[in-house]
Amino acid sequence: MAKIPEEVLETLEMEKKICMLTTVNEDGSLNLVPIGSVKAIGEETLAYACCFEGRTTKNLKEGRKRVAIAIYKPPKEGFQVKGTFMKMHDSGELFDEFSSKMNPMLAGMGLNCKVRSVATIKVTEVYALTIPIAGERMA
């Protein structure tokens, strides 16, 4: 387990940040997709909303639980958070919190989808991705 550094927490609160989450497919290839809803819940845990029954969710549900998230902080900074998938929340407080915030937003964007579940990730490592310190471990 690793404590998420303050500057990463601040970046996750930013509207303009971009998060890309990668999981490992059955054949060992990588699935890499943008995830807009990543947020910290506590010092060592991230959560994000699953709005599609896609390959990311499939990989996690099938037991390939290791993930890496690249976080871009405009204009030139970045972080990588590595972690382990913990649980898929299909109901409860966390699910309700994400649903109440995101479902109206998704509808407003004209998208025919809603929050299906909320995934939680236990953070294990955090690295800088900003040149010239890219690769340095932060936590």
Added chain:
Amino acid sequence: MVEMPKEVVEALADFHALKVVATVSPGGVPNAVIVATVVPIDRKTICFADLRLGKTKENLTRTNKFTVAVIRQNMESYQIRCSFTGYEERGGFVDTFAEEIYKKIKMQPRGVVTCTVEEVYSASLTNPGARLV
């Protein structure tokens, strides 16, 4: 090897688009880093500069697989699955590419990674996961 659709080539060539490269270790641990220098060479091949590649380079040479994701400012996004084909430190193409990189960011690449495109998917919110080729 497949040919990327025109819109995917354009997205990769977009200097303002965010590009992320994901690799995996032999033990199944993924790694995802921002690589601003990813560009298409043609419709079947992609390259990027080694400015400070650590785990990414190590994983590439050991497992051969990686995925590039690109997202443009209008949120148009694609996922490109690739096979590693080579790492060159110098030579005609590498020297030209390195010169372009240096002009833009004043950093000298240690080498250039090249790969072939194997599969392309949409990662846009309007069509997530759809296989394009």
